[in-house]
Each structure stands twice: as C-alpha cells, then as structure tokens.
Amino acid sequence: MVLMGFLRIKSIFDVVYRTYSTKMTRFLNVAEKNDAAKNIAAILSRGNSNRREGLSPYNKIYEFEGNVFGQQAHMVMTSVSGHLLNYAFTSTYKNWQGCNPVVLFEAPVVKICLPDYEKIKKTLEREIRSCQGLIIWTDCDREGENIGFEVIKVCSDIKPNLRIYRAKFSEITGPSVFRALSNLCQPDKNVSDAVDVRQELDLRTGAAFTRLQTLRLQKVFPQKLSDKLISYGSCQFPTLGFVVDRYQQIEKFIPEPFWKIKMNHRVKDLTTEFTWKRDRLFDKNSVEAILDICKENPQAKVESVESKQKSKWRPVPLDTVEMEKAASRKLRMNAKEAMKIAEKLYTKGFISYPRTETNIFPKELNLTNLVEMQREDQRWGLFATRIMNEGGPSPRQGKKTDQAHPPIHPIKYTNTLTGNEQKLYEFVVRHFLACVHKDAQGFETAVNVDIADEKFTAKGLIILEKNYLDVYIYEKWNGKEINNYAEGDTFMPTLLDMVESTTGPPKLLTEADLIALMEKHGIGTDATHAEHIDTIKQREYVGLHENVYFVPGTLGMGLVEGYNNIGLEVSLAKPNLRADFENDLKLICEGRKNAEVVRADQIRKYKAVFQTVAEKMRLIDDSLASRLDDRPQTVPEQDLTGRDEHAPVLKCPKCGSDMVLRSKKTGGGKFMACTGYPACKNVVWFPACVENARVTDEACQQCGPGVKKVKFNFKPNPFPGDPNPNTICIAGCDFIVCQTLDINISNVRRENQQNNTRLNNTTTTARAPTSNLNSWLNNSTAGGSGRANGNNSNATVTSNSYQPQSNGWASTSRQSSETTTNRPPPATRVVQNADPSDIVCNCNLQAVLLTVRKDGPNQGRQFYKCPNGACSFFLWFGDDGGGDGPSSANEDSTPKCNCHLPAQQKTVQKEGPNKGRQFYGCSKPMGQGCNFFKWCDEVSFFFKKSPLNSKIQKTGYTVKRKNIFPKIKKKYALEVLYIFCDTPLVTHLCSVST
Template sequence: MHLYFLSLPSFGLITLLLSLNCTLECDSPNDISVRPPTRAGVQNTLSEMVSDYRKCFSYSSSVVYSSGFSLHRHSCSPVLLFDAEVEKYCPENMVQIKRTLEKEVKQCQLLIIWTDCDREGENIGFEIIDVCKAVKPNIQVLRAKFSEITPNSIRRACDTLSEPDSKVSDAVDVRQELDLRIGASFTRFQTLRLQKIFPESLANQLISYGSCQFPTLGFVVERFKAIQSFIPETFYKIKGMNFNTQRNTLVFNPTLTSPFHLFFVSVLHEVEEDTVEFSWKRNRLFNHTACLVLYQICMEDPIATVTSVTSKPKSKWRPLPLDTVEMEKLASRKLRISAKETMKIAEKLYTRGFISYPRTETNIFPPNLALGPLVEEQTQSSVWGAFAQRVLEQPGGPNPRQGKKSDQAHPPIHPTKHSSSLQGNEGRLYEFIVRHFLACVSQDALGQETVVDVDIAQEKFSTSGLMITARNYLDVYPYDRWTTKLIPVYEQGSQFQPTAIEMVDGQTSPPQLLTEADLIALMEKHGIGTDATHAEHIETIKSRMYVGLTSDQRFLPGELGMGLVEGYNSMGYEMSKPNLRAELEADLKLVSEGRKDKWSVLQHHIQKYKTVFIESVHKAKKLDEALSPYLGAAQEIPEEQQQDMEIPLPIRKCPHCGRDMVLKKKREGNGKYLTCVGYPACKTAVWFPDMVLEVSRDQSICPTCRPAPVHMLKLKFRRGSLPPMMPLEFVGCIGGCDETLREVLDLKYLRAGGSGGSGGGRGDGPHPPAPPPPTAPSSNARPSLPPVPTVVPQPQPPPRALSVSASSDSNTIVCNCGQQALLLTVRKDGPNQGRQFYKCNGGTCGFFLWADQPGQQGASQSWGAPLQVSQPPRTTVNSANAGQTMCHCNETAVTRTVQKDGPNKGRMFHTCGKSREQQCGFFQWADENTPPSGAFDGGYNGGGNGGRQARRITGAATADKPPAAKRPRTCGICHTPGHTRATCPQR
C-alpha cells in the first residue's frame, strides 16, 4: 500500500486523484482511503503505478509539530531563552492526524510526500517522514513536485518522483528556532519592562519584537522622518510655449527675489491649435540671479532655431512573467487589494485549480512548459478570448518576455483553466492574472518618437512627440498606459518665434508616505522575509498598532512604533535597519543550497543577537527616554525590581553545561556570587567570602584561560583581610591562572564532569554532595570555579589495593589518601612544560610529586611518609650560604623575573638553578615571607604549573592511621567557626 500525504492547500489534489479512476473510502476527516475499483479499469499514470496496491491519502491543515521551550519559562530571565533547550511537540489539534499517519503507515511500503513545493512544504514533509519512520523505520520515501493542480501536472509529478531535500528543511528549522529565540527574548524584555515604565498606556499590551517585523517598521519610520526633516526649496526655470497666435509674451514675477529659489525657463509654441512646450536643457536652477540673467539674454533675441529633428522607433515593453512579490505590489496598486488578502485569494484560486502555485520567486517560463494550451484555454472568454486567439496566431506563437529570477521550483504565476463565474475580489484577481499572462506572452507596443531640439540665444530647449503604431499587449492590459503625443512638423534649420517665454517658480516636494507596494518593494530589495511572508510581517506591525493607515492607504508610524525605533537607534544598534535580518536570510539560502552548515549558522546568529540583546538591556533607559515624549513620563521602578530586570554580562562559560556564568547579587546581604545561568538544572556556582566587598566584570579578557572569553574581575577587599603587601583593590582572573586571586580566595576549582558546588569530581572519581541552591548563600561558604585545563591526563592502570609494606609494587605511587596517584603532563607554557607529575586521583588530599624528582621516582609512597614536594622552601642561616634561599636540592636558588604578560609580570621569584631536565621543581616568590618550619601552609610549585601542594603535611601519620577529617575553619580570636579574624565581633 502507498501512503500519500497532502497539506490542506493541496487538498484539491485528492479530488483530482480520485477523478483519475479511484474510489473514495472515508472513515473520518483525518482518514481518507482511496482504492482503485479494478485493475482492468486503471487508465492513467498514477493508477498504473500503484495498480497492485491500496492507496491511502491523508492531509494536514497545518504543520504536524510546533516548536517551544522544553521548560516553562514564564518567570525566567529573557536572556536565558537564547540558550534554553528547544523541542518540537505535537499540538493538541494535530494529535488525531498524527495518529492517523501512525496507523496507516503500518500497512504501507511507500510514502509519497505531496506537500507544497517550497521551504515550508519541504519542512512539513520531513515532519511527516519523522512520524512515519518512528513507526516503520525502513519505509521508502519519495517526493512529488508539482506547481499546479491539473492532470498533466500530476502525471508529470508521478513520473518524476525524487528524494526529499533535507537541506531545504534544515533552513526552515534554523529560521524557526532563531525566530522563536529572538522573538521570545526581546518580546519578554520589552513587555515586562515597558508595562512597568508606562503602566497607564501599556499595562495590558503585548509589545512584540521580530527580526523581520522590526526592520519592516523601520522602513515606515524612516520614510516618515525623512518627510519631517525635509526642507522645501523654491526653484525657478524658464518656460516657453508656442501658440499659433504668433505673439511674443514675456512673463516675469518681480516678487521672486529669494536667492534660494530654483529658477527654470520654458518656451511655448502653438501651431494649428496645438500647444508645444519646450523644456530647458538645464531643467532648473536654485540661484535667482543666474536664472534671471539667462532669461534676459533669451528675451534679447527670442528667435528659436531648430537645430535637429530626430525620428526613431519607440517600444513599450510588455510585462515580465508574474512572481509573488510583483503580484502583491500590482494588486495593491492597481486593484487596491492588500497583500494579505491577495495571498489568501490566490491560495484559494490555486487549490481550486484556476492558477498555478502562487508562492514563487521565478519570472522565467521554463522551456518545457507548453504555453500554447494555456493560452488556448482562455479563448473561451468573451472578454479577452479574441486577444488570446491573436496570440496563438502571431508569428512564433506565445513568446513571453523573460526575467532574471528563478527559484528552480515553480514557474511564474499563470492561469491553468478558464473561469467566468468568479465574483468579487476573486474575480478581479483572477482577471488580473489572466490579463498579465496574456500580455507577457504577446508583443511589445510599438510607436514612432520624434525629438526636436531648438536654440534660443545659445540656450538649448527640446520637445518630443509620439505616434503609436501598434498597441499589441496594451489591448489586453489596461493597467499600463501609453498615449500618443502630437507635435507639428519641424524642419532642421527653420526658425520660429515662441509665443511665450516665461520665468516661473516651483518648490521641491518631500517624498510621500509608503504604500503597501512600496513597503513590499523595500522588503524584497533588502532581503527582509520571503515572498511568502511579506504580507504576514506587514499585518503584524499593523495589528500591534506600531503603524496605521491614512485615508489614501499609506503607512503612518504610531507613537509606540516611533518610540521603539528611536530608542533602539539611540543605543547604537540600528535594529530597525535590515542588515541583521538580511544576513540571516542570505545564510538560510546557503543552508538550503548545502553551502553552509545548519548548526554553525544557528550558533552564529544566536550569539550575534544575544550580544545585541544584552547590550540593549543594559541601555534600556534610552528606550524609556525615547518613548516618554509619546507615552508620558516614565514611571520610577523600585531598586529591587530594577535589579531583577537587569541582565548580568557573562564572565565565562560553565564547564558543566557550556552556558554562561554571570555575577548575581545574594538575596541575603550585599555580596555577590558567580553562577551558571542554567540554574536550577546546573548548580555550578562560586560564592565569594564576606571579605570581598565589591566584585564586578572588567572589560579585559584573560589571554590564557579557555574556553575564551574569560573576563577579568575587579575586586575590592575588606581592610585587614589581606596581607600588608597586597592592595585592597585589584583586577584578577577567575579562570584559574591568577595565582594571587586563587591564593587569597582559597578557590577550589570545579572539574568538568562533576556535579557542581565546591569541587566536583572528575567523572570517575568520588563526587561530593550537591551544593545548596544559589537562593540561600552562606557568607562563609568556599567559592568554587571550574579549572582551566593545563594538563592532559595520561592513561592510567586500574587502581590496585593499597599496600604499605616494603613488598608492595615498587612502581606504584600513592597519594595521601592511599589511592594510586594520577600521572599528568604539564601543557601550560613555562619552565616545566612537558614535565610529568603525580597528583591525587580524586583531587581531595592535595598530593603532588614530580615524576622525575630525585629520590622519589619508582619509590613506594606510604601514607605516613613525608612528601618531599610539600616541604617548605628553606632559608639557610647557619652555613656558608647564610641568608640565601635554598632549593630542594639543598643548593642556592637562583632569582629570576617574570617576563610573561599577566598580573605577575616584573615580579621576582626563586627557583632551582639546574637545567630544566634536572630541576627539583622548587619555586618561591622573592617578595613573600618564608613560612615557619613545621607550619607550612602549601604554596605553588613549578610556577603554578604543577597544582597546589598539600597543606600542613607532617611526618606523624602512619600507614595504619587514615587521614583525619578536615575540621571546620575557626576564628583566630574567639575560636568560633563561621567567621574569620577579620570579621570577628570581639575584635
């Protein structure tokens, strides 16, 4: 059995297929089955093709699926909608059709898609394919392509079945998702904010935004402002006419004395009751004195000499084949039918078989389309039948004028059969389409033009006349006008005296408000929308009250529309301009042609619009200021509501989910915390301690941390909370490369793959409990942040049982937790790049050991063995090297200066003086005090490349004693946990 799926605009196709010798069986409106009566009775291509099969037809009045956000986002920040998950779901009104498809496809071997042959139709087709393949994955799928509902067209479609084009469907998926994200984000932002700012005017109004509708509004506003800013200028010119009265007349208005006027002169000549006006070759001047001088020269010798008489053939071209945009424009101008109504009527005419598919960008008739039968069909008309017969009899038969556009999908719009019963606007639009078709396959109008040039006192004037010799297409196309203009016979070299020479004035005029045809032309020119969506976007800005119509059907911007455009323009982002959307439309075309990847285009434009959105929100007061002159004074918003409306700028990407991490204010207290915008799905967060008084995003970007960009932070600390040598305000990186910030805040960086909070696991390691939600921050909670990977894990053997005896495996390195240590390699640029080291597999005990460190390589590590790498740097005072810093090799350390750009550039440090291959890994800042022996509170080894050393490691631990549980941090004054010495109330 074959299953044919048709969308509702093609529903008339069911009737046609039934007329091709099939019997209808209908159980419900959504379950239409068609069976051939007998095999012997099959007489056409379709029935022959499926004569041994049961044929089932189903149709849809709309798309099967709709797009929406996977979670309810009614209370979320609008910026989150750029990253929120989008899913497709089946609307309730389409469930029955989906069930019908699932039921029928079980018995089918072939699925043929008969949806409209445009982008949207292809996308609907793939929705149907997805539904059917979910039930029957191996079903064969073919695509029928047609442009009109006629027997010949359907037979051609059946003979030329092809594979569906997924690239065209992908372009629609990208457009739908972008329109959803962009529209939802901006609409939510505008509506929530402006309803609070202007409650009296906009309390209950939806203030929508669309990436197509806003540039459409921008065209209307731009024209209106051009009219407002237009300054008219008065002009002057010389005007001369010739009458057969043979009188010379000089006319001059002495009151026209403004130097800013435009002057022009015209010569008139009347012969045998015909008035001939000669135009000045200079046309007009804006200088009164200059025009007056030239006029007086002409009047001193007002004899006109004919310098040339030129006669040449003249043609008025017949119209191009009709595409959708041209049909909308001409219907608006000539028939006074709106674009929306035009497309609605055209769709009806198409489904009833009167015209071809009305959504096409093509104005070239394909060579394989037989035009003769289409013209012959119109010979039945009592109105234009005679002209159609003339077209058939003209030399060469129907000969259309060809345009330059083709969408390679549909031919130009043309009639497919004759009708004399259509009434109202349906009849008027059908008549226009027929007349346009007959005109474009006819011949150009022909005429003879005569141009006469004359000279008066060396000033040049000219006139022209026209004699129409063959009207041709004008006989059937009353929408064009071409009239005869008679002038007397002039001979070259002859002279005559003009009847009148005048110096007259006029004024420059501003452009007119846009008509619907003008607006559609601008949308097409700048790539806003498609031929199928122009009318929809225009109707949207009308329904939102962004624009209105004057009595002569011209667009006038409303107060809300004016304010929105002016507000966004004042921000520096010309969102009312077509640039952003035009680039998107161009990329969608490339996706449909397979020249660009679907996902790269999607992500590129999401990020572009997201950047514009964030900046627009931060400059939202300019939107309020622009709307105030139209809607009244802006309402003051309480500070807490203002904070809720603000959208923080991203600091870096979350290592768990890839979304942005931003700074937010704590609900309790004045502090801030860094959190993922994906909360509550993602709980990654960094809580800054109370000693951080202020934290904000700096414009500078860390050149080291990845994934870029990682923005630096401006921090201000409480007085007394930092060592004396450190400033209370500085700029640092939260990405993991800033050692100073990492040491001061004691940050424990999250690892990708963990569950969030203060130190998530590494995928295969133990995971700590999930942190509390950001709504209840603790002032003394440890901040945490994902690390920047500076090392690449090497393959490790499976963990083996811990052994503390001398007989244990000599190649096993264990950490302080008693687990096998993880071998890593330093990747970060620096003196230790490429060097291997061991660290704790779970990241809990802070163990660190260079793999090539003397006396440790290959040695078994027991829990109680003191670690060489955790010993503090030593300053020798009782030897020959007294006062000098010694490295782990017990040799004098060398002093070097940081040359790499960053917060530590120019800072001096001590390190091992041996070559890189033999270095012990010793490192110490030259300006830091040496901690006392036995109380070393781990610093950083290897210039920050090796990780953090274990804290307070002593040699008292034994192999049979597990590591002690970490005690909570207590105050150094009152010894009470929960706060530090800097914030102690007894201080």
C-alpha cells in the same frame, strides 16, 4: 433498520477492502493542506478515491489504488495544516519573569506539536502503522520541505524503517501530478535545515528582545505602555526602519524655491508645450537675466525634428513579489490578502504555485494549451484567439529563476469565482496573456528649437498598435499630439515667461514601495514579505494614511530612533544584519554552508548586539520619552529585565541539559535544578546559610568554559577568612566548597569526567589511631568528600568522588556496575628512602628508574615511570615533598600547596563530626587558589609493591561479600582498607579474610 443494515454492510466492505489492499505495498501520502490532498487524490485516482474521516475534522483521508515504481500500490492520502511542529523553549524558560532574557540565546529549545495539531499528528501515527512507504506532497519551497521533514519525524518515530520519497510539482494538474509520482526523489535535508536555523534564530532573538523591551518599557512608561506587547522580530524592525527612514526624510526636508522658463506655441486649437533644456535653476536672478535675453529676440527657430519608432514593453512573466506589488497598486488589495487568495486558487487548481522567484517560462511548458483554454471567456477570449492567429504565444522573458517553480500563470479556466478571488484570478490571466503577446508600438517625434541660444524641446507620440495593452487594462499609454514642424521653421512663442515653484519631499511609502525595498535589501523572502508588513501594522508600530501610505506610530518611531542612537555597528533597525543571515540561509540550501556553523555564528552575533542594547536601553527610554511626550519612571534595574536565575551554571551530568539556579517557592533560599525536568529530576540543594546566589559570566579555569562560577551571599559565612559575597565554582573541582555546601559530586559531575579536585591531586586520607578503630568505624568518618548515604558528615568518603591513586587494585575490587577513572599520580609527587623495587606504576608493574638527559633545570634528576609506557605513571626520586604530594610521615614543617606556597592552617566550623578539626588549604583567596587540601593529623604514605598488594585485592573482595565492617556501607570497605593500608591492621585483616 434499513440504515443500520446498510452501515453494517459498508463496515464489512471496508474491512474486506482494507484487508485485500494490505496485500500490496501501502504508501501514506501527505500534502500540506486538505484541499491539496483532495485534488491530488482526485487526479491520481481519476476521481475514484474513497474518503474517510481522520482524527482531525479538517484533514480528511482519501484511499485509492495507484502505480508506484511500476507496481500497483494502495495509496492513503491525507494532509497537515501547515507546520506540524514548532520550536519552543522548555518550561523553565517560558516564564517571562523567571530569567534574564539574555539566557534565551543559549537556552535549550525543542520542537513540539501544539495542542491544535495533536489530532493531525495522531492521524499520521495511526495511518503509518499499516504502511511501508511515505510520500511527501507538501509545497515545493523551503517551508514545504521543512514541513515534509516534520511529517517524516513523526512517522519515523513510529516506524523507523520507512521508505521515504518526495514528490516535486509546481501545479496541481494531471500532467504535473503524474509526472511527480513517476519521478519521486529524496527530500532535501539542506533546505529543511535552513528553515530550522531560521525558526530557531527567530525564536531566540524575538523572545529575548521582546521580553527586554516589554518588561522594561511597560514599567518605565506605565501610563502609555503598561498593556502593550512591544515585540521584536529580526525582519519586523528593518521593515519598520524603512518606514521610519522615509518619514524622517520628509520630516527633515526643507523646501527650496526654484525657477524655470516656460514656453508654448499655439496653432489654432492645438498647443504644443516645450520644456527648457536647463530644466530649472535655484537662482532667480540668473533665470530673470536669461529670460530678458530671450525676450529681446523671442523668435524660435526649429533646429531639428527627430522621429522614431517607440515601443512600450509588455510585462515579464509574473513572480510573487510583482504579484504582491501589483495587487497593492492596481487591485487595492493588501499583500497578505493577495497571498492568501493566491494559495486558495492554487490548491483549487486554477493557478500555478504562487510562491516563486522565477520570471522565465521554462521551454517544456506548453504555453499554447494555456492560451487556448482562455479562448471561451467573453472578456479576454477574443484576445486569446488573436494571439493564436498571430503566431502563437511569444513571451518576454525575465532574468530570474529559482530553479524550482515556473512563473505564476493560469492552469485552468473558470468563470465561477467572485469577489477578490475573481479579481486576482483575472489579473493573473490578463498578465499571462499580455506577457506572451507583443509590445505596444508607437511613433515619437521630438522637436528641438532655439531662442537666443537657449534650447527647448517638445515631444509628440502617436500610438500605432496597442497590442498587449488591449488586454492589460492595468496600464495606460496615451498619445500626445503636437503641431507639425520642419527643420528651419521659425515661429513666435505664444507664451514665454518665468515660473516659480519649490522642491517637494519624497512621498510616503506605499505597500508596493515597502515590498520593493524589502526585496532589494534581502529582508525576508517572497513568501514572508506580507507577513512582516502585517505584523508591524498589528503592533501599531505603523499606520496607514488614506489607507495607502505608511506612517510610523509614536512607539515605532521612538524605538527605531532609540536603536539608531545606541550606536551599534549595525543597527537593528537597518537591514544589514538580517540580510547577511538570509544570504547564509541560501548558502545552506545550496549545501555551501553548514547549518550548525551558521546557527552558532548568528546566535553569537545577535547575542553580542543584545548585550550592547541591554546596557544602553536608557537611550531608547529617552527617544520614547520624546515621542510619547511622557516622563520615564525610575525603576530598579533588577526589576526591568527579569531575574538572572536561568543563566546556565553547568551541564547536567545525568542528561546533558543545562543546570540553572532556582528560588524555592516557600521559605526563601536557592537551589540548582536541571532544565530537563520533568524527564530529569537532578537537583542540588543549598544549605540555609546561602542567602542569595547569582550566576556570573566568569568560567571556571579548571572545569572549562562550560562551567560558570556562582556569586554567593552567605549568612553566616561558612568560609571564615574568605570574602562574603564570594564567587566560587560548585562543579566539583573544589573539595572544600562541595563539603561545606553539602554538594553531592555525582549531581554536578560525571563519575568518569576529568576532574582536578583535591581528592584526585592529593592523598587526603584521614589516619585514625588503631586503638580507637571501633569508635572510628561506628562514626563512619574518613577524610575526603561530601555526604554519603544521607549522612551529613563533612568527611565521609563516597565512591562518586573518591578515587584511590593506586590503580593496581582499585579497578578490580569495584564491581562492574561502577565506572572508575584511573588517574596517574601527579608529576610533583616524590619518593624518599624508597627501594626502587618497591615502586609500582598504575599497571601494577615494577616501575623503572630513569634519569633526565635533556638540557634544562631537571637535567640529571631521576624519576620513575611505567616500564611499558602503557600508563602515564610518573614519580620524581630523591627530593623533598611538595606540590601535590603528601608530606613524609616524619615531616614537621608546614606542607606546601600546589602553588608551591606554605599552606594555611584552618579549622572546620561547620556542624558535624569534623567540627573543630584542623586542615591545610591554599593560602590564596577562594576561587583563586589551587584547591590544595590536607588534614593536619593526616599521615602520608606511598604505596609499595608487596605480597600485601594482592592480599588487599582479595580482602577488598572478601569485605564486600562478608562485610567485615558492619557499621560501614559495603562500597566504602575498600576505601577503609586503603586508608589503613600502611598499618599492621591490614596484615591482620588479610590473614583473617584468608
């Protein structure tokens, strides 16, 4: 009961507290990890924050009052757990077997929240509702900036008018955190864009190459690789390439013998070793001859004794790469583990931010305080005191800075750590104390002697002051004692002989060596080196010899050799391609390159490489066969890389996503669907005669490069006389194709999209005899388009695909809910026996008759055009029909198509009301012609200006309201009038309607 009462009181207090706090501005503060949020909240609240649970059990919420821009504010501090959103392909492209990997370079990608992070996302959405501002406290590097923009996206979707700020800091200490809050700035979109480009390219290239390799090689080598994921990464493979290159150097190395002269001089118990100035020779006879000469007169004479001060330099301040290398070499800790521990030490407030390229301490950093706090330690406290007693810290500066973070250094003393955390913290402290003290000092003596004109040298070293070496236990500097010599002294050598040895191969790479190569060649960043190395180990592309040296596995070796054998201008196993990309990312961050330009350019480069690799994969098969000691299996090519279905055909006119070919789940057959499903359900079903369909790389010349032609296999062929299979465009530019395949134009083309279809280039109206008008109306057939209102009639006009040429009435008679595109009559259309006053332009004004004055084949020819130049109306006067224009009503000759060739007479074969009806089409093969179309029984006309024009407008409106033709849909009434506009019937209808 007491507990229940306490909980009730606490609940009431929380409500009162939050109600009071809403009177002041509320800021949602978001850190990158929970530990960072906890420590920052503790600093800003001076230990007085109230903790409550978020929807995620791992990301707590801390509330306190703070000062923002000089005013009291209520602060709500929470965190994410790294990246909140990740790039992914839409569901259509997630099935490995569903598409050819090459389409992944252009497939749509979206940023989604993974299920594990949904609760974090919902916490942000809930908390931001009561806040007026958002402060980003993520890590101040590229990834942190991008994570910040992910938080901004989630919060802005809920509250678009948020005030958004960025806190910049390099360590979680009181001065640093309060300084960041006092100097809030705007997030850097350029830096975030660079990460977006990198993430997207890594997804596309990684997915495409991984699927290509895995799908193929699992089937080609089923005994060895059937259960292997053979992944690719644009940083993975160059990293693997370094290991393979070194191993190949060792494999190909041929030892070579060499000889040299060894000489020493022993006095009492001290032996001084001399080195031959020639070092070594690869000719044994020459060395023997020189040795014989020396032995004839073996007395050595001291020519000079040189003594000088010698220094061993202290290290420069610590950056990320040097920390990773030192952890590998000196702490026996791999780079990934070292980075993970360093991040923990940072979030706990023990060291500064561990991801930095800087090795120069900024002037404003108080090094004295940092040294002072280490004086209490029993291991290095005396050394810290010594630094202070000898003039204070005086660091040796490096040459690199990222203008973002200082070098890694301790910011708080602790003696509570254990294990690897303690080892890494100790290294950071000792490195810091070493770099701010003095170089080690010594005295070096060099003795140069001569024996029969052959020169020998001995060097001795006396250590005078160890200085930084007293604390930096990871390096040694040993003195070397030699005998005392003076210039002019002579002595007889104790040993003078020839020794034989052989050259040795280079050593295998250690992790430190590998990181150094990655940094040198620009592969990855200081923050990602460890991840890439760990990945190639996990994939078993490499292994470790003696747990230190990298050795390529048979799979890794075969892959790299195969890629090198392909003969690419830049091999994927070499660093050049990725290094160029990393450089572009830096330029994006600096605002010197546009992210979209880099994205498009890099996708183009990698796609071109992918296509070359896909064509020459057999070279990789051969390399792997040799390394795996296995015989490659013969597998049909179409089974090796997935289907070609998801190559985009065109853009969906409804949502803008790609439309791709798909296979029906049951019964076979093909259809085309939008990749925006389920948000967009646009689909085009193909008839049963389509046996197979495949997207080609050929773009439609009329529709543009964004529309690809499709290669169809038909059974039976619905296009008599045309080839089968047939490569055609289905985007609406070919009326016969759309009509025959029952393609609704609105599903493949926007209504207001520029369209060069036959319907727009010619007047393709079916002339029906007036005596048979009723039966014609009952059948609802008119020349022109595909399906209408579910009717499979091949020639029913639909408003989506049919635009009357005479714009004087078309736009006014359609209601505002329909968008019309006014197109001028084609330039080749002619007028015969027409009175000039009968010709009107698209503005419904009387056209003017002009004459061509310009030199050329048309000089002197007359033509009509708009009197005001307001429309693009154009009409030749006084020539034969041809081109796009309709033939005269009295014309007996065969019409010409748009190619100016005699049209070919064909017959409709498809079932429907037009079966058996004849029409004219271009005589060229389908896909190569001009898309000319004309019914053989059609009667041509041209539209004249007359009182009938206004009657038609009025009639069209009346027909829509009163529906004079009950058997025809209202929206087709206007087209029906247009078809009969040169007959007495229209006059009759107009008189009836008025």
